[in-house]
Amino acid sequence: MTHREDRRAGRADGRVTRNDDVDWDGWPVEEYLAENYREVHPCDAAVIAHHSAVCRRIGPGRVGRAVEFGAGPNLYPLVLASAAARRVDAVEAGAANVAYLRRQLAHGPEDSWRPFHALCRELNPAVPPSLEEALARVRVVHADVRRVPPGTYGLASMNFVAEGVTEDFGEFAALCRGFVRSVVPGGRLVAAFMENMPTYRVGRATVWPGCPVRPALLVEVFGPHTRHLAVTRIAADPTLPDYGHTGMVCLSAVRAGGPG
Ligand SMILES: C[S@@+](CC[C@H](N)C(=O)[O-])C[C@H]1O[C@@H](n2cnc3c(N)ncnc32)[C@H](O)[C@@H]1O
Numbered sequence: 001m002t003h004r005e006d007r008r009a010g011r012a013d014g015r016v017t018r019n020d021d022v023d024w025d026g027w028p029v030e031e032y033l034a035e036n037y038r039e040v041h042p043c044d045a046a047v048i049a050h051h052s053a054v055c056r057r058i059g060p061g062r063v064g065r066a067v068e069f070g071a072g073p074n075l076y077p078l079v080l081a082s083a084a085a086r087r088v089d090a091v092e093a094g095a096a097n098v099a100y101l102r103r104q105l106a107h108g109p110e111d112s113w114r115p116f117h118a119l120c121r122e123l124n125p126a127v128p129p130s131l132e133e134a135l136a137r138v139r140v141v142h143a144d145v146r147r148v149p150p151g152t153y154g155l156a157s158m159n160f161v162a163e164g165v166t167e168d169f170g171e172f173a174a175l176c177r178g179f180v181r182s183v184v185p186g187g188r189l190v191a192a193f194m195e196n197m198p199t200y201r202v203g204r205a206t207v208w209p210g211c212p213v214r215p216a217l218l219v220e221v222f223g224p225h226t227r228h229l230a231v232t233r234i235a236a237d238p239t240l241p242d243y244g245h246t247g248m249v250c251l252s253a254v255r256a257g258g259p260g
Pocket of ligand 1: 027070
């Protein structure tokens with residue numbers, strides 16, 4: 001039993017696992033990449049199509065700074081944002097993910113990301129012509145997303161984070177509110193969530209906290225803080241591992257209201 005499985009076992013006492021209970025430094029980067037991102041799965045193509053449409057509407061380079069909340073080792077959201085933003089901050093708490101991202105930027109990206117870049121550029125010609133040029137706009141920030149100062153960014157993107165880093169619905173909602181507040185009022189938001197995913201495994205050995213969310217819950221959490229909220233489902237993709245989810249949900253919105 002791993003450290004994290006020990007924690008999960010604590011749930012028998014009625015305890016839920018919260019974000020601070022987890023050692024994010026130990027995220028299994030290689031297994032996660034192997035399960036999710038070594039090829040463009042149909043669900044990736046659907047998320048890329050959704051986010052590309054949002055970035056196309058923003059226009060090339062119109063945003064000074066964008067943020068990727070909980071970037072993990074996933075490069076395609078950074079490539080998508082590079083079409084709309086002159087700088088993209090990839091904020092990530094886990095040391096192994098940060099090391100992976102820094103290696104991709106410093107020593108060149110792995111070739112498995114090239115088909116993702118090609119699809120991003122096909123759907124939005126404002127994506128820089130090479131993967132390297134797109135990533136040149138990215139800065140890796142080793143930090144906790146809960147510490148991102150409000151009103152910092154013009155565009156915020158979050159993929160599979162708020163619902164995949166806690167079992168506590170209150171904490172899930174707080175992470176979503178922090179995500180909304182990270183942009184200025186009128187700033188753009190784009191996100192993807194696993195639908196109905198409970199606590200999940202990556203590879204054979206590690207267990208991570210999840211919060212099963214549905215489109216109606218996302219409308220409830222984001223609605224009071226946003227305008228132009230749009231939530232769309234992506235059907236379950238049989239080429240992905242079974243994380244206990246029923247599909248994915250994509251979201252776009254604009255932050256409402258006054259100063260952060
Ligand atoms: C399910 S993974 C998603 C990774 C990536 N966004 C993707 O699209 O595949 C969740 C990520 O959130 C990161 N994370 C968890 N809690 C965090 C926090 N408080 N601040 C920043 N990153 C966090 C984890 O280290 C992990 O990389």
